[in-house]
Amino acid sequence: MPDKRLSLYFQLLNEIGIVSQLSRTLLESRMEHGxxxxxxxxxxxxxxxxxxTTPLKLANAFQVPKTSMTHTLARLVDAGFIExxxxxxxxxxxSIFITRAGRAFRDQSIQSLAPDVQALAKELSMKEVQAMLPALEHLRKILDRQRD
Amino acid sequence: MPDKRLSLYFQLLNEIGIVSQLSRTLLESRMEHGxxxxxxxxxxxxxxxxxxTTPLKLANAFQVPKTSMTHTLARLVDAGFIExxxxxxxxxxxSIFITRAGRAFRDQSIQSLAPDVQALAKELSMKEVQAMLPALEHLRKILDRQRD
DNA sequence: CTCATATAGTTCGATATCGCACTATATAGT
DNA sequence: ACTATATAGTGCGATATCGAACTATATGAG
Structure with missing residues (x-):
C-alpha cells in the first residue's frame, strides 16, 4: 500500500482522536463532583x-478493558449514582442500576452542556451530523470486528 | 433545544469517542517498547x-494540557526518539527535534499497522474516508474555537 | 459426576493524565 | 527603567488507565 493511501487513514483516525479529546475536555469542564x-x-x-446490564457489557459498549470499567463503576457506586x-x-x-441521584446528575450534566451544544448546532447542522453518523458507525463496526 | 436534537449531537460525540478508543487500542497493541x-x-x-516546533505547539495540536505533553516528551527523550x-x-x-531512532520507530510502527489499515481499507474506501474528513475537520475547528 | 476450560469480575502494580501552583523569561504600559 | 502582566515549561499530588495475574462460578466433554 502506497504511503499516501496509508496516511489518509492515519489522518482520519488522528482527526477523530483530536475531536474526541476536545469533546472530552469540554464535557469534563462542565461537570461537577469531579x-x-x-x-x-x-x-x-x-x-x-x-x-x-452487566459490567462486562458496559466495557464492551465503550470498548475499554473490563478492569477500567470496574474502576469507573466503583466510582459511580461511591457517588451514589448507580447500584x-x-x-x-x-x-x-x-447487574447495574442507575439511581435517582444518578439520573439527576446525568440530566444536570446535559443541561450544563446544552449551551455548548447549541453553539455547536449553529455551525454544524443536524443534517450534517446525520450524514456523518452512518460512516462513523460503519468505521466502528469494522474496527470492532478487527479487534478479534 | 429539544431532547432529540441534543441527543443526536451526543450520539455523534459518543461514536467518535468509541472509534478513537478502538483505534488507540489497536495501535498500542502493535507498537513496541511500551x-x-x-x-x-x-x-x-x-x-x-x-x-x-515547541512543546506548547504540540500540546495545542493534540488538544492536550501542556503538562501532559511535558510528560509525553520526557518519555520520548528517554527513549532517544526526540531531542x-x-x-x-x-x-x-x-525546540523539539526527531532523531534517527525516532524516525525508525515511527516507520516501523506504521509498517506494523499496515496490515490492519489494509483490512480496514477493504471495507472503507478512500472515497468514503475523503468524504468524512472535511466534516470532521469542520467539527474540530468549531470545538477548538469554542474552547476559548 | 468429574475435570478441563471458559467466563465475570476484582486486585495489584506500573504508568498516564491532568489541575494547580510554581519558576523563569518576555512583553507592555507608564 | 520599572512594574504588571503574559507566556513557556515544570513539579507535584490525586486520580485514571490498563495489563497481568487472580478468585469464583459456570459450562462442556467424557
Whole structure:
C-alpha cells in the first residue's frame, strides 16, 4: 500500500482522536463532583439503552478493558449514582442500576452542556451530523470486528 | 433545544469517542517498547508537519494540557526518539527535534499497522474516508474555537 | 459426576493524565 | 527603567488507565 493511501487513514483516525479529546475536555469542564467522561457516558448509556446490564457489557459498549470499567463503576457506586446487585442466576455476574441521584446528575450534566451544544448546532447542522453518523458507525463496526 | 436534537449531537460525540478508543487500542497493541498513542502521534506529527516546533505547539495540536505533553516528551527523550534543545531567542521555550531512532520507530510502527489499515481499507474506501474528513475537520475547528 | 476450560469480575502494580501552583523569561504600559 | 502582566515549561499530588495475574462460578466433554 502506497504511503499516501496509508496516511489518509492515519489522518482520519488522528482527526477523530483530536475531536474526541476536545469533546472530552469540554464535557469534563462542565461537570461537577469531579466526574469524568466515562462516568457520564455510563450513566447516559444506562438511561438510553436501559439499566440492568452487566459490567462486562458496559466495557464492551465503550470498548475499554473490563478492569477500567470496574474502576469507573466503583466510582459511580461511591457517588451514589448507580447500584450494583448480584445476579442470582449467575453468581459471577452483577447487574447495574442507575439511581435517582444518578439520573439527576446525568440530566444536570446535559443541561450544563446544552449551551455548548447549541453553539455547536449553529455551525454544524443536524443534517450534517446525520450524514456523518452512518460512516462513523460503519468505521466502528469494522474496527470492532478487527479487534478479534 | 429539544431532547432529540441534543441527543443526536451526543450520539455523534459518543461514536467518535468509541472509534478513537478502538483505534488507540489497536495501535498500542502493535507498537513496541511500551510506547503509547501519544508518543506515536507526536513522532508522526514531527515528520508530517516538520520538527523544530515547541512543546506548547504540540500540546495545542493534540488538544492536550501542556503538562501532559511535558510528560509525553520526557518519555520520548528517554527513549532517544526526540531531542529537546533550548531556544536561544526565547529562553523560556524549547525546540523539539526527531532523531534517527525516532524516525525508525515511527516507520516501523506504521509498517506494523499496515496490515490492519489494509483490512480496514477493504471495507472503507478512500472515497468514503475523503468524504468524512472535511466534516470532521469542520467539527474540530468549531470545538477548538469554542474552547476559548 | 468429574475435570478441563471458559467466563465475570476484582486486585495489584506500573504508568498516564491532568489541575494547580510554581519558576523563569518576555512583553507592555507608564 | 520599572512594574504588571503574559507566556513557556515544570513539579507535584490525586486520580485514571490498563495489563497481568487472580478468585469464583459456570459450562462442556467424557
Amino acid at each position: 466526574m469524568l467522561l466515562p462516568h457520564f457516558s455510563v450513566l447516559n448509556h444506562l438511561i438510553r439503552v436501559g439499566d440492568g 450494583m446487585r448480584e445476579n442470582e442466576k449467575d453468581k459471577r455476574s452483577k | 510506547m503509547l498513542l501519544p508518543h506515536f502521534s507526536v513522532l508522526n506529527h514531527l515528520i508530517r508537519v516538520g520538527d523544530g 529537546m534543545r533550548e531556544n536561544e531567542k526565547d529562553k523560556r521555550s524549547k
